[in-house]
Amino acid sequence: SRRFHPLFMRYSQKLLSVFQRHLNIFKAAKQCYNCIIDRKGRTGSHVIPSALSRRHSKLWTITKQRGIPVHHVYFIREKKQIEVPEGTTVLEAERLAGLLPDAPCGGAGTCGKCRVIADGQNVRACQTRITKDFQIDTAVSSSLEDAVILTEGFSRPVSFRPGIAVHAVELKKTVPGDRRSDWERMLSALSKAGAEGAETFRPDPELASSLYERCRQGGIWYIAHTDREILDIRAEKRAFCFAAFDIGTTTLAGYLLDAADGRVLAVESRMNPQAQYGADVIMRADHALAHGTEALSRCIRQELDAMIGCLAAQAHRERTDILQICVVGNTCMHHLFLNLSPASLVHAPYTPAISQALTLPTAPYGLNVHPKGQLLMLPNIAGYVGADTSGCLLAIRPDQKEEITLLLDIGTNGEMILGNRDRLATCSTAAGPAFEGAKIECGMRGTDGAVDHVSFENGVWNYTTIGNRPAAGLCGSGLLDLTAQLLKHGFIDENGTLESGQEDPGTFLLVHPEDAGNEKGVYLTQKDIREVQLAKAAIAAGIRILMKTLSITEEDIRCLYIAGAFGNYMDPVSAGAIGLIPPSLTERIRPVGNAAGEGAKIALLNTEEWRLADRLAKTVEFIELAALPEFQDCFVDELEFPLPAR
Numbered sequence: 011s012r013r014f015h016p017l018f019m020r021y022s023q024k025l026l027s028v029f030q031r032h033l034n035i036f037k038a039a040k041q042c043y044n045c046i047i048d049r050k051g052r053t054g055s056h057v058i059p060s061a062l063s064r065r066h067s068k069l070w071t072i073t074k075q076r077g078i079p080v081h082h083v084y085f086i087r088e089k090k091q092i093e094v095p096e097g098t099t100v101l102e103a104e105r106l107a108g109l110l111p112d113a114p115c116g117g118a119g120t121c122g123k124c125r126v127i128a129d130g131q132n133v134r135a136c137q138t139r140i141t142k143d144f145q146i147d148t149a150v151s152s153s154l155e156d157a158v159i160l161t162e163g164f165s166r167p168v169s170f171r172p173g174i175a176v177h178a179v180e181l182k183k184t185v186p187g188d189r190r191s192d193w194e195r196m197l198s199a200l201s202k203a204g205a206e207g208a209e210t211f212r213p214d215p216e217l218a219s220s221l222y223e224r225c226r227q228g229g230i231w232y233i234a235h236t237d238r239e240i241l242d243i244r245a246e247k248r249a250f251c252f253a254a255f256d257i258g259t260t261t262l263a264g265y266l267l268d269a270a271d272g273r274v275l276a277v278e279s280r281m282n283p284q285a286q287y288g289a290d291v292i293m294r295a296d297h298a299l300a301h302g303t304e305a306l307s308r309c310i311r312q313e314l315d316a317m318i319g320c321l322a323a324q325a326h327r328e329r330t331d332i333l334q335i336c337v338v339g340n341t342c343m344h345h346l347f348l349n350l351s352p353a354s355l356v357h358a359p360y361t362p363a364i365s366q367a368l369t370l371p372t373a374p375y376g377l378n379v380h381p382k383g384q385l386l387m388l389p390n391i392a393g394y395v396g397a398d399t400s401g402c403l404l405a406i407r408p409d410q411k412e413e414i415t416l417l418l419d420i421g422t423n424g425e426m427i428l429g430n431r432d433r434l435a436t437c438s439t440a441a442g443p444a445f446e447g448a449k450i451e452c453g454m455r456g457t458d459g460a461v462d463h464v465s466f467e468n469g470v471w472n473y474t475t476i477g478n479r480p481a482a483g484l485c486g487s488g489l490l491d492l493t494a495q496l497l498k499h500g501f502i503d504e505n506g507t508l509e510s511g512q513e514d515p516g517t518f519l520l521v522h523p524e525d526a527g528n529e530k531g532v533y534l535t536q537k538d539i540r541e542v543q544l545a546k547a548a549i550a551a552g553i554r555i556l557m558k559t560l561s562i563t564e565e566d567i568r569c570l571y572i573a574g575a576f577g578n579y580m581d582p583v584s585a586g587a588i589g590l591i592p593p594s595l596t597e598r599i600r601p602v603g604n605a606a607g608e609g610a611k612i613a614l615l616n617t618e619e620w621r622l623a624d625r626l627a628k629t630v631e632f633i634e635l636a637a638l639p640e641f642q643d644c645f646v647d648e649l650e651f652p653l654p655a656r
Contacts, residue, residue, distance in 0.1 A: 082143045085109065100128060100135035100146060105286055105305075109148065111135060112455075114448030116288030116297060121448060164571075164602035165405050165612065170272045173617035174241065174333050176234045176250065177203040181225045192221035200233055200240075211239055234333060237617070241333055241382040251275065251332045252614040253321060253379070255314055256398060256607035257339030257347060258282060259291060259422045260446050260455070261575065262313060263607045266321040269333060272615045276324035278317045281455075283309040284346065289448040290422040291342035291394075292440075295352040307349040311376035314347075318377060332379035335372060336386040336610040336620075340423055341396035344387065348375070360393035360636070367624045386613060386620065389627040392634075394438035399425045401609025402573055403626050404619055406602065409434060413568040416553070418591070419606075420576050422446060424549045427630065428556040428567075435559055437633040439552040444545040445486035445576050450538045452530075454483035459527045461488035462579065464520070466495045471520060480527030481520075484534070487579045492520060492534055493542050494584035498654045506543050506651060508536045546590040547648035552635060553592065554644050559633055570595045573605040589652045 079096040083103045090107045101124055104111040115121040117136035124135040127147035179199045184192070193213050201208040217240055224231060224243065234242040234250060242248070250269035255262065259282065266276040284306050287297045298306055314337075322329050337347065341362050345352045350363045372383035388397040388404075399419070408415050409431050417427040424441040427434055447453035447460075454460050459482030464473045473488070475481050484492065496502045496518060501510055510518040521532035557563065570591065572578070578601045586593035602608075613620040635641045 081140050083107070083140060084143075084145050086145055086147045087149060094140055096139075096141055098140050100126060100133070100138045100140065100144070101286075103140060103144075103146075104135060104148070110281065110283050111148070111286050113286050114289030114443060116293035121289075122451075123448070164600075164605060165608035166407060168612055168616045168619060171616050171618065172252070172269060172272070172334075172614060173236055173620060174234060174250070174252075174269060175205065175236075176232055176247075176269075177205050178230050178247075179203050179233050180229065181221075181231050182228055183225050191218075192225055193218045195225075196221060196233075200235070205233075205235060207237060208235070211235065214240060217243060236384070241384075242380065249327070249331060250380075251322075251325070251327055253318060253332050253335045254607060254610035254614055255317070255335065255337045256401070256604055256610060257310065257314075257337060257343040258398070258574075258606075259340065259343065260285060260289075260443075262317065263604055264314070264317040264321055265607065265611055266325050266327070266332075267611060267614060274611075275327070276321040278320045278324070280313060280317060282343075283313050284343075289443040289446065291340065291352075292356065294346065295342055295356045298346065298352050299356070303346055303349050303351060306346045308376070310343075310347050315376055315378055318379060329378055330380050332383060334384045334386060334614055335377060335379065336388065336613045338388050338397040338401040338606050338610045340398050340425075341390045341393055342423075344390060344397050348387070355393050358636075359634070362390045362393055362396075365390045365392075365627070367620070367627075388610065388613060389624050391436060391627045391630055392438070392632040394423055394440075395425050395436050395632060398606035399427065399436065400623050400627050401606035401613075402602075403427070403630070404609035404612045404623055405605040406571055409626060409629070414562060414566050415569045415571060416556075416567050416595075417571045417573065417602075417605075418549070418553075418577065419573040420445060420549060420580075420590075421574050424552065426549075426552055426556060428553075428562065429560055433560060433631065434629070435556055435631040435633055437552050437556060437635050439548040439635065441545045441548045442541070444538075444541040445489065447483070447485055447489075449541045450484060450489060451535050452483045452532050453489065453538075454485060456485040456487075456575065456579070459483070460485035461492075461520070461532060463581065464488055464491040464495055466499055471495075473520065480525070481532045482527040483532055484520075486576045487581065489534075489538075489542065490580050490584045490588065490590070492518075493539065494581075494587040496534070497588060497651050502539060502651065504651045504653050506539050506649070508534075508539055542588070543649045543651070546588055547645050550589055550591070550648040551641060551644040554648070555633060555635060555638060555641055558640075564592045564594045567595060568598065570599045571602045571605070572599055573602050575604075577601055578603050587652070587654065589648060589650070593652065 080093050081096060082091055083094055084091045085107055092107045094103050101111055101113055101117055111124055113124045113136060119134055119137045125132055126135045128138055128144055177200055197208045197211055231243055231245055232247050233240055252267040252269050254265045262280045262282055264278045265274055268275055284294055287306060288294045294306060342352050342355055345363060354361050354363050367389040368387040370385040372379050372385045375385055388400040390396045391399055402417055406417055411430050414430045419425045422443045424439045427436045429435055444450055447455045456476060458477035459479040460476045461473045461481050461484050462476050502508050509515050512519055516536040517533050519531055519533045523529060523531040526532055582596040582599045585591050586596040613623060
């Protein structure tokens with residue numbers, strides 16, 4: 011532990027420096043041209059100021075009044091041109107143009123992933139301010155498109171009892187002597203058709219106003235309703251749908267379900283456009299506190315709405331056929347989608363603004379579906395254990411198992427749940443985005459050309475890439491394999507010190523530039539290994555603290571469920587070799603894919619499961635690692651790599 015104490019101190023000081031910088035930014039007065047947000051409006055190929063939000067349109071006017079020059083920026087590959095005030099960064103211009111730049115560091119200038127060619131110069135978009143008309147080529151920058159996104163996941167079978175039912179009801183004209191209103195007579199007919207508690211449904215003036223004409227026409231009408239209200243009345247039988255979404259920090263997954271039998275009709279996945287504001291939740295929360303939540307909320311709502319259109323088109327359905335949507339995500343994603351300030355998440359004691367399950371109308375959240383569509387939000391468990399973990403609970407149901415299980419979701423915010431039907435405990439660890447390609451010099455997301463697996467046999471380094479394309483960088487599983495192989499064969503010692511045996515001992519070159527899909531090759535640096543140590547130590551320390559809290563040993567854990575894309579594609583042996591998970595558990599791993607998305611689907615398919623989610627969230631014991639003095643000691647201990655077996 012003493013050997014790693016300086017490393018831990020440097021890490022702590024780095025965090026303190028970041029927090030101080032964000033505090034200074036928050037306090038500083040901003041120039042008006044930096045306050046423009048990325049809302050698109052087009053006349054021909056131009057983005058025009060009038061398309062900005064009302065809140066910021068005045069700032070554009072002030073820019074003109076103060077005489078700040080305005081320059082044209084043309085994006086060559088996208089064939090888009092916009093006008094921006096002088097001093098705007100290229101990254102901000104990309105956002106204004108509706109592009110999806112990848113900026114894992116949130117524009118702090120530390121990751122180098124946002125590089126572009128500006129008038130022939132290779133520059134960092136976030137650090138280059140526009141002082142003249144520019145032509146921008148985004149070819150060298152990372153993008154949020156074409157990534158391999160996990161949408162499949164393990165799910166247990168549940169009975170089909172959705173929260174929306176459709177009943178055929180005969181509507182008749184009123185007869186003399188019947189003093190009941192049209193609404194009351196319709197509810198009575200609905201009750202006779204089998205709708206329990208229909209007499210208590212709250213009146214809907216909009217629907218009630220159309221009842222006289224419908225009763226005058228007579229005949230059979232199909233009424234869609236929940237256990238509290240009527241959503242739709244029509245003469246023909248309609249094939250309604252549900253939609254489920256998992257809002258991940260990095261990726262989005264969407265599913266369209268048939269409301270008649272629960273079948274999956276279509277699947278759609280995309281990158282989370284909020285990544286242009288930072289790779290992790292802390293960066294995005296900081297951006298929201300400094301600039302407001304509007305830009306972050308709007309871009310995720312627009313992306314989900316676009317996904318709804320694609321899902322409906324794939325299934326040959328109409329948007330208005332969708333009656334219910336269930337959304338899960340970590341607590342920060344949950345808050346930003348609802349346009350809630352994440353202030354309570356970044357200040358002690360790190361509690362959510364809202365934790366309980368919500369049923370909301372879809373229209374105010376930019377989801378263009380049925381006019382009376384409902385939005386279901388699964389509950390948050392704690393500040394950094396969110397609705398996505400509630401979805402995992404519904405998918406796996408560890409509360410029903412006699413055997414002790416560990417559920418682990420390895421991402422930028424690593425959540426885990428340990429226990430069985432007697433007791434469940436959860437915590438989250440700030441693993442950071444290293445395993446998603448951020449903060450790694452040659453790191454990249456799981457797109458074509460990413461090295462996804464590495465081995466070393468008979469003195470020869472072998473690797474595979476996604477799409478069998480020339481190697482362009484390391485994705486999470488490739489980073490894990492390469493680190494494990496370097497450790498196994500003595501290129502890295504237990505302290506994490508790299509001795510590559512190559513020209514630069516502190517850098518290991520895996521793919522030479524002439525063989526790579528880029529100009530610099532694919533390599534791993536000493537700094538990259540430190541990032542891996544920090545990430546793996548956070549996860550491992552969280553597991554140790556949970557086991558200690560529940561007085562559970564590694565031998566007691568009968569199954570390790572690994573959720574998420576990284577867990578699905580990683581090599582369990584490599585994970586055990588570097589100490590990310592206890593090596594004894596590698597043979598008990600069961601990948602469950604996108605369990606959070608499966609939980610969202612379950613909540614739509616069975617209304618009792620939807621109600622159960624709220625109760626489960628309240629019964630799980632939350633362990634606040636930051637409040638435990640022993641966590642820091644455990645974290646420092648876990649920074650060491652295990653000694654490989656010889």
